[in-house]
Amino acid sequence: MKKAVHFGAGNIGRGFIGEILHKNGFEIIFVDVNETVIEALNARGAYEIELAEDVATRISIDHVSGINNAKNPTAVIEAIKTADIVTTAIGPNILPFIAELIAKGIQARQVADITKPLDFIACENMIGGSEFLKTKVAPCLTDENLAYVDRYIGFPNAAVDRIVPGQMHKGPLFVVVEPFSEWVVDESQLKNAAIHLDGVHYARDLEPFIERKLFSVNTGHATVAYTGFYYGFATIDTALADGRVMTALINTQKETRALLLAKWDLFDADELVTYHEKIRDRFANPHLSDEISRVARTPIRKLGYDERFIRPIRELNDRNLSYDTHLATTAKIFKYTDATDPQAVELQNRLATENVTTVIESVTGVTDSKLVTAIKKAIDTLS
Numbered sequence: 338m339k340k341a342v343h344f345g346a347g348n349i350g351r352g353f354i355g356e357i358l359h360k361n362g363f364e365i366i367f368v369d370v371n372e373t374v375i376e377a378l379n380a381r382g383a384y385e386i387e388l389a390e391d392v393a394t395r396i397s398i399d400h401v402s403g404i405n406n407a408k409n410p411t412a413v414i415e416a417i418k419t420a421d422i423v424t425t426a427i428g429p430n431i432l433p434f435i436a437e438l439i440a441k442g443i444q445a446r447q448v449a450d451i452t453k454p455l456d457f458i459a460c461e462n463m464i465g466g467s468e469f470l471k472t473k474v475a476p477c478l479t480d481e482n483l484a485y486v487d488r489y490i491g492f493p494n495a496a497v498d499r500i501v502p503g504q505m506h507k508g509p510l511f512v513v514v515e516p517f518s519e520w521v522v523d524e525s526q527l528k529n530a531a532i533h534l535d536g537v538h539y540a541r542d543l544e545p546f547i548e549r550k551l552f553s554v555n556t557g558h559a560t561v562a563y564t565g566f567y568y569g570f571a572t573i574d575t576a577l578a579d580g581r582v583m584t585a586l587i588n589t590q591k592e593t594r595a596l597l598l599a600k601w602d603l604f605d606a607d608e609l610v611t612y613h614e615k616i617r618d619r620f621a622n623p624h625l626s627d628e629i630s631r632v633a634r635t636p637i638r639k640l641g642y643d644e645r646f647i648r649p650i651r652e653l654n655d656r657n658l659s660y661d662t663h664l665a666t667t668a669k670i671f672k673y674t675d676a677t678d679p680q681a682v683e684l685q686n687r688l689a690t691e692n693v694t695t696v697i698e699s700v701t702g703v704t705d706s707k708l709v710t711a712i713k714k715a716i717d718t719l720s
């Protein structure tokens with residue numbers, strides 16, 4: 338059996354990546370720091386996914402096991418040494434913390450003279466996730482290791498799309514997911530092209546697809562979350578039922594379409610409308626219950642320079658296109674509070690103790706004074 342090592346046995350790891358790897362005949366070794374999940378994977382060797390639709394379907398995933406990387410890093414290195422594919426879904430902020438372990442796994446392959454190519458695919462909500470992981474792994478390697486990486490180790494970027502909300506079940510492994518899913522991998526960056534996963538779309542130029550996904554699904558969902566929070570809602574479904582929130586979503590999607598059409602030759606205007614309507618239906622799936630706190634999590638990351646609001650704002654501005662709705666939601670991110678989210682707490686602490694313009698510049702990385710002033714003005718209009 339082919340062997341996959343997957344970092345992050347959380348919602349998308351078990352609820353999507355696990356499904357695809359299993360469907361393609363892989364044994365899956367999940368690597369995670371959550372001991373409850375790791376113990377359950379090793380005790381049962383299997384788990385179930387449920388598709389949230391009128392008549393719920395269940396999918397059984399077997400040939401799975403787990404390693405706690407905090408307790409047993411050596412076992413992870415050994416697993417990477419003999420792996421056929423390595424994937425991650427642990428969150429962009431966590432990637433730097435697994436880089437050293439990945440480097441040691443690569444070194445173990447080189448020491449063992451393994452010349453079978455291996456790809457590391459980061460399945461995170463970010464542009465250039467795998468390349469980012471590579472930049473964190475590289476400093477842990479020698480020049481000799483880097484030459485080996487050049488020949489045999491790939492870091493192809495990817496986009497993954499499936500809504501997997503927080504799970505509240507008795508069992509730690511069961512996971513309810515939306516029926517829709519899409520996983521796109523940059524084929525041009527693959528080292529092991531012999532592994533062609535059924536259920537994955539391989540594209541030669543990922544950038545337009547990842548931008549369409551991130552600025553439609555993630556920007557849209559975050560618009561519902563931060564606008565909904567601002568108007569006092571706690572869940573995505575209750576927020577979406579509010580006219581002000583739905584209007585913000587629809588107008589954001591209009592701005593997104595204007596950008597995608599202006600930037601890429603690839604997309605058709607009518608098809609984008611249909612794509613956006615479908616996303617609205619996905620957000621409103623009555624069989625999924627999603628918390629605003631999950632979709633709005635880590636607000637400082639979401640205010641980043643290349644993230645789901647600031648990048649479209651910059652690029653719309655460059656093209657003299659309207660970004661009013663993106664701006665309105667960006668302002669609401671600065672009003673977002675969640676005592677259980679360290680980034681939300683940090684953002685509010687900084688706003689309380691520092692000059693607002695300094696905080697805007699620091700978290701967004703924006704230096705264009707026109708945009709910084711516009712963000713500040715949008716924040717000032719909020720209560």
Ligand SMILES: NC(=O)C1=CN([C@@H]2O[C@H](COP(=O)(O)OP(=O)(O)OC[C@H]3O[C@@H](n4cnc5c(N)ncnc54)[C@H](O)[C@@H]3O)[C@@H](O)[C@H]2O)C=CC1
Pocket residue numbers: 344345346347348349350368369370371406426427428429431434435460461462463497498499500501502
């Ligand atoms: N949930 C979703 O609908 C989607 C999530 N994503 C992306 O997938 C990534 C993971 O998201 P979720 O699965 O929702 O989060 P999650 O919180 O359910 O899963 C993350 C997992 O990583 C583990 N983890 C944290 N630190 C670790 C470390 N140092 N070493 C090993 N494991 C560690 C956690 O214990 C957890 O099991 C994020 O980048 C997210 O943007 C992408 C598409 C959809």
Ligand SMILES: O=P(O)(O)OC[C@H]1O[C@](O)(CO)[C@@H](O)[C@@H]1O
Pocket residue numbers: 462497498499500501502554555556558559631632634635
């Ligand atoms: O994982 P992030 O980047 O914090 O954002 C949460 C996102 O995950 C998703 O569930 C899937 O991409 C989105 O619906 C939501 O925008």
